[in-house]
Amino acid sequence: MTDTTAPADDLEASTDEPPAWAERHLTWQSVLSIVIVAVVLAIPMRALLRYQGPPMEEGFMLVFPERILAGDVPHKDFLHLYGPGSLWALAGWYKLVGVSITAERVFGLAQLAGIVFGVMALAWPWGRRVATTAGVFGVLLTTTAIGLTALAWDGAVAFIVASVWVGLRARRWLTSGVAPPNALAEKHAGRLLVGSGALAGLALLFRPDAIVATGLATLGLMAGLGWGRWKRWLLGAVPVVSLYLVHLAISGPGNAIRGMFLEPVFDLRGGRSLPRPPSWDTFDGALQKVALLRPQPWPLPALRSPAQAFVWFFLLPLATAFIVGMGWWRVRAEPGEWRPRVLLTVGLLGLGLMPQALQRADTTHLAWVSCVTLAFLPAAVCEALQHVRVPAVRRWSGTITVGVIAQIPLVVIPHFTARTYLDLAKQSANGNVFGYPVTYDGRTFYLGAADIAPVAQQMLEEIGPQMEPGQKLFVGTADLRKTPYSDAYLYYLLPDMEPGTRYIEMDPGMANAPDSGLADEVAASDWLILSHVWDAWDEPNDSRINGPDEPNEVVRRDFCKVGDYGEGDRVFFEVYRRKTADGQCPTGSS
Secondary structure (H helix, E strand, O other), X not given: XXXXXXXXXXXXXXXXXXXXXXXXXXXXXXXXXXXXXXXXXXXXXXXXXXXXXXXXXXXXXXXXXXXXXXXXXXXXXXXXXXXXXHHHHHHHHHHHHOOOHXXXXXXXXXXXXXXXXXXXXXXXXXXXXXXXXXXXXXXXXXXXXXXXXXXXXHHHHHHHHHHHHHHHHHHHHHHOOOOOOOHHHHHHHHHHHHHHHHHHHHHHHHOHHHHHHHHHHHHHHHOXXXXXXXXXXXXXXXXXXXXXXXXXXXXXXXXXXXXXXXXXHHHOXXXXXXXXXXXXXXXXXXXXXXXXXXXXXXXXXXXXXXXXXXXXXXXXXXXXXXXXXXXXXXXXXXXXXXXXXXXXXXXXXHHHHHHHHHHOXXXXXHHHHHHHHHHHHHHHHHHHHOOOOOXXXXXXXXXXXXXXXXXXXXXXXXXXXHHHHHHHHHHHHHOOOOOEEEEEOXXXXXXXXXXXXXXXXXXXXXXXXXXXXXXXXXXXXXXOOOOOOOOOHXXXXXXXXXXXXXXXXXXXXXXXXXXXXXXXXXXXXXXXXXXXXXXXXXOOOHHHOOOXXXXXXXXXXXXXXXXXXXXXXXXXXXXXXXXXXXXXOOOOOO
């Protein structure tokens, strides 16, 4: 059914005039709302630019794009589980401004800002208070998940949100002016639909698994507009998505399909999945257990941190169902109105994002979906309150909404939102940032362990000068039968070395699989840095399973130890160098 019904006050007498809503301009109150959210986003930035980073995830977002600039190809020369778009974009950014952790985090900040202000714009039809609440909640959810790490997921979500906003603007041109739309409306809507399609294509180029969310959201915003408008949308989407043909040609169809679809679905899940629902009394994820070592006070009554994660796991799908249900109800009741269509479309977007939260139910993955669904929840709550029969509730719906939504970051899940944000804000104010720099050859990475950072610094200063540019460096676990995580940041700090393995990102069930080729890669390397940092990794999944011992045998047979690096009795890193052609240990090794 074509959606052309419009409110009486939006109808225009002249077929050449734009609808009334298109003539409106930002007021100073609206600007103030945007400034408030911008300030809330900016407050923790001093800390986040120097905050400890995830050694593997942030490490490979520094290393992968630089490897592309060096001529390497994702899925062929190094393991990469997603689309090429994020790496291409970061490679271009690094080419422009140089490779540094600051450049990477500025890129990550831009992605988070896209999500925050995009969701805020989607909530704008419900008023400034509701939109500001959505923006502030979005900041609390995005900045506290994994810092400013420029992950492909955040970029994909930002592009999907932008696609939805632009597409809904197109729909408004078509459905809230004169009926049928005049030439001006068709012209503006056509351009916006092309833009919406292009943005959706970029989201898929970053993360092909975003196709469910992109598809559902697009169905919501395009329903009833007719095939002619669909063709405009596809005119934007198809050329962008067709860039995958370039990627297939460069990487090889087999490598690309295996890397983007087969390995993430069939090889990765066993070693990365976590129980659903999360445990009530303990964290299941290894990295979250590490986070417990640095507890922060919280003045309000709240459940223990694992219990909050448990509640969050159920809150997210309930909020998703509520938004979808509200949208469906209001679209059925008022098919030509603007706000019901926004509700339904964003609800479907959140529904499509849900698999990301379910595949690994830790708070980071929950936040990656909640930054859309829970951040937009104020709009759905306000819509519901405005249909309550009590006049006072309708009149104060915006204020009530703010009070209701505030309970989520303050009472329900404060340890992962408000508490972390306030801690970051405090660090920004006093300059005492929780991040220990490791610097070598003009590059810096920030670790989260005060004992490991100086050891890594010492190791780099001692072995770095011994390494020759172009030699192969392998960074892995001390026991290569288990590969749950990687200190990938070391490749970034030693850029003159060529990675000796395609498993820069080390995943259980993949790097330590019997047919992974890991032993051959170890044998072909010149240097090994083997880490004990992740020896205690313990998750209730297949990461506990030992792979073959051949890589360890290669270490024992072909390499000599250069040194152990640690603190006290604990060794964090072992460094090895390949034996000479006659089987002898190079000078300085044993």
